[in-house]
Amino acid sequence: MIAPLDILKKKRSEALDRIHSKEYLSVKRVHVGMATCEIAAGSKEVMDIFLQAAKSGLTDVCVSQKGCAGRCNFEPTVEIMEDGKVPVKYCKVTPEMAKQIVERHLKKGEVIGEWADNGKLKHPEKERFEEGHLCGKFFQVFGDVDFFSKQMRIVLRNCGIIDPENIDDYLSVRGYEALAKVLTDIPPVQVIDTVKKSGLRGRGGAGFPTGIKWELTARQQSEEKFIICNADEGDPGAFMDRSTIEGDPHTVIEGMAIGGYAIGSHRGIIYIRAEYPLAVKRLEKAIADAKSAGFLGENILGSDFSFDIEIRLGAGAFVCGEETALIHSIEGHRGMPRPRPPFPSVQGLFDKPTLINNVETWANIPVVIIHGADWFNSIGTQKSKGTKVFALAGKITNTGLVEVPMGTTLREIVYDIGAGIPGNKKFKAIQTGGPSGGCLSEEYLDTPIDYDSLAKAGSIMGSGGMIVIDEDSCMVNVARFFLEFTQNESCGKCAPCREGTKRMLEILTRITEGKGEEGDIEKLERLGTMIKKASLCGLGQSAPNPVLSTIKNFRAEYEEHIKDKKCRAHFCPSLLEYTVTDKCVGCGVCKKACPAGAITGVLKNKHEIDKNKCVKCAACYKACKFNAIARV
Amino acid sequence: MSCSAKAQDSKLSELNRFMDALKGLSRSESNLIAILHKVQELYGYLDRDAMDEVAATMNIPTAHIWGVATFYHYFKLKKPGKHVIAICLGTACYIKGAGEILEKLKEELKIDIGGMTSDGLFSLEEARCLGACGLAPVMMIDGKIYGSLTPKKVSEILQGYRKRSSGE
Ligand SMILES: Cc1cc2nc3c(=O)[nH]c(=O)nc-3n(C[C@H](O)[C@H](O)[C@H](O)COP(=O)(O)O)c2cc1C
Ligand code: SF4
C-alpha cells in the first residue's frame, strides 16, 4: 500500500505543475480581493479591468482572486506578486486606478508608490517562521504592512494569500498534509492527545478545552457519530467565520476530517447561516473539489478512513448558534435549546454522539498537527493558547479582521493595530462578546486578551466581535441595543429569559426616553442577576451581560439619564433640548410644524420654544430651512 | 394556460424534483428547512400553495411545517415588494448611525420594518451584519450593498430606483 502521505506529495507536485504551467508565480500574479466585504467595496469592477487586460494581450500576467486579508477600510485591495520581489499592495483601488496599474505597473514595471501600502516595519515574528511553515506565507506577502505587525496569523494564514476556489492553491501551501500525516502514522488516540496537549480551547465563545471534548466523544461506543462545524456566527457585528470560510474553506474541511478520524465519525455537517451566500458557494465548491481529489469520500488517500461532509443552512435565528438548538435545527425542527447534560458528545444529532466545534477551532487543527502541540503551546498565555481572531469595527480607524496571539492587550489592538479613534474623538468603551458580552471602559485597556482576564474584567472573549465605542455613543442605549436583540431572539421556552428580558428592555427604554425613576438601576441589577441564574440556555444566561457591565463601568451615565434627564453623548432624542438661535428669521414654519403648540413668535421676529410644552419630536428641527434650531 | 400560470407550474415542478431527490434519503424529514429555503428561492416568500404541496409530498403535517417556518426570521411569510431593502442593524452599523438611516427610510417609504410600499415597489427589512462593517452604515437593495450612508444619500438612492421604475 502506498502511504497517504506519499499520495499527497504526488498530488501536491501535480498541483504545483498545474500552477506553474498556468504561469502562476513564474511571472506576475495579480490578486484581487473577492470576499463579500471586498465585493461590497467594488472589487468586481476592478477585477473586470484586470481580466479584460489579460484577455487583450497581457500574456505574462495571471489574474486570480483571493479571500479577504482583513483590511476593511482599504478595500478593494489588489496585490501584485513577482518572484523574488516584495509583493506590492495596492489599496482602495478604483476601476480608474486599476487601468493605471495595468498600464504603468504591469506593462512598464513601475510601482505606483503613492497608492501602495508597503510599510516600513518588519514583522517582529517573521523570523519565527522557517521556510515552509504553514503560517509563514502570510508574512512573506504582508510582513511589511504595519497593520499586521502585531498580528500572528494561524487561522487566517491563507486568507488573502490563496485563491479559495482553487484546491491546487491550497495544496501548494501544504494543504491536506496534516490529514495525510494522521492517516499515515498517527493513531486516533495520539491525535486527540496532541490536540489536548496543544491547549486549544473552543473559539465559539465558551472556551471549552477542545481535546477533552474530542476525547469524550471518541470514548462513546456507537455505530454512528457526527462531526459538526458551527458556522452560524450569530453575533450581529462579527464576520470572522465568514471571512475564514470565504478565504480558505479547505482548512475547515481538513480540520473536520481530522476530527472525524480521531473520534471515529464518517459524517460531517457544516451548519452555516443562509445570510452568507458566498461562503456557502465556496464551501460547496471546496467540498466537491476535495471529493474529486480524494480528500473526502470513501477510503481517503488510500486509507480505510471514509468521511463525507454536507452543508445545512440556518435560517436567521441567533439561538441556533447554541449547540443543542443547532442540533434541533439540523433535525428539521424549531431551534429550541434543551437542558444539558446529556451533552452532544454523548447524545447529540439524531441522539448519536456528536462533536461540535466552531469554524475557527477547526481551522487551527491542521496547524496543530503539522507543527505540533509544543509549538502551538508556546503561543499565548498560561491558560489560553494560540491566537484569536477578532472582527474589529465601530469607531476605529482601521476596521478589519485581526488575529493576535492570546495575551495581546486591548490597547495594542485599539491603538497599534486599529490606529485609534478617527476624528479626534475620545475613546469611551470597547465591547467584546456581542450580545453575550460586556463593555469595558478605558481603565481596562491594558487587560491582556485571554479567556480568564476578559472574564475577570467583566466581559467575555466571545466568538470575536470587537466594537470600539467613542464619546458620541450613549452607553445606556448601547445596552438597550444588545438587549433588544437578545429579547427579540429569545426562543421563549423559559420564562426568566422570555419575560425577564422584556422587563429589562422596558426599563431601559424608559430611561432613554427620560422617564427613568429612582431605583431603576437596582431593578435592572436584580432582574439581570435572576435571569442569568434561572435561564435554561446560554442566550438567557448571558443576555443581561451588556446591561450589567455598562452599569458597572458607566454607572454615572445611567444616573444622569435618570436624575438629570441628560444624555452626555447627545444620543437619546428624548433628552435633547430644542432652542431657537439667533439665525432665526421668523418665517413661522416651525410654529406650524410643531404638534405640541410649543413654539410662539410673530412673523419676521425670533421665535421661542416653550420647554415645558415641547415633546421633542424634532419636527421643528427638520422643518427649519435656516438651521436656526439647535438641539443639545 | 396563461403565462404566469405556466411559470407557477414550472416552479412547482422544480420544487417537486427537489423534494423527490430528498425523499429517498434516510431521515428525510430533517431536510424540511432546506425545502423551505427552496420554496423561498423559487417564490420569493413562503407561498401557501407551495407549502401545502410540501406537506403532502413530504408527509409532514401542515401545522408542523408552519411551526418551523415561523420560528426562523429568514423566512418571509408575505410576498415582498419589487425591490427588497435590507437595512443593516448590526452592531457596527448601529454605532455608526444606522438608527438615523432607518428613520430616513421609514420617513421616505412611509412604512415600517416588515412593510411594503403601497405601490409595491419597495419592501423594508432589517438585517444583522451584511459583512461590510468597514463601510457602515450599510443597506442592501436586491443583493447590492450601499455603504457609508447618510440620510441624504438614502434619498438619492431611492430616487434612482423610483426613476428607473417609472421609466420602464
Ligand atoms: C445563544 C448562543 C449562541 C451561540 N452562537 C454560536 C455561534 O454563532 N457560533 C459558534 O461557534 N458557537 C456559538 N455558540 C456556542 C455553541 O453553543 C458551542 O459552544 C460551540 O459551537 C462549541 O464549539 P467550540 O468548542 O469550538 O467553541 C453559541 C452559544 C449560545 C448560548
Ligand atoms: S434562555 Fe432564552 S433562548 Fe435559551 S431556552 Fe430559555 S427562552 Fe430559549
Ligand code: SF4
Ligand atoms: S423655521 Fe427656523 S427660521 Fe423659521 S421661525 Fe422657525 S426657527 Fe425661525
Ligand code: SF4
Ligand atoms: S421638538 Fe417638536 S414639540 Fe418640541 S418645539 Fe420642536 S416641533 Fe414642537
Ligand code: FES
Ligand atoms: S476585509 Fe474582509 S471582512 Fe473586512
Ligand code: FES
Ligand atoms: S454591522 Fe452592518 S455590515 Fe456589519
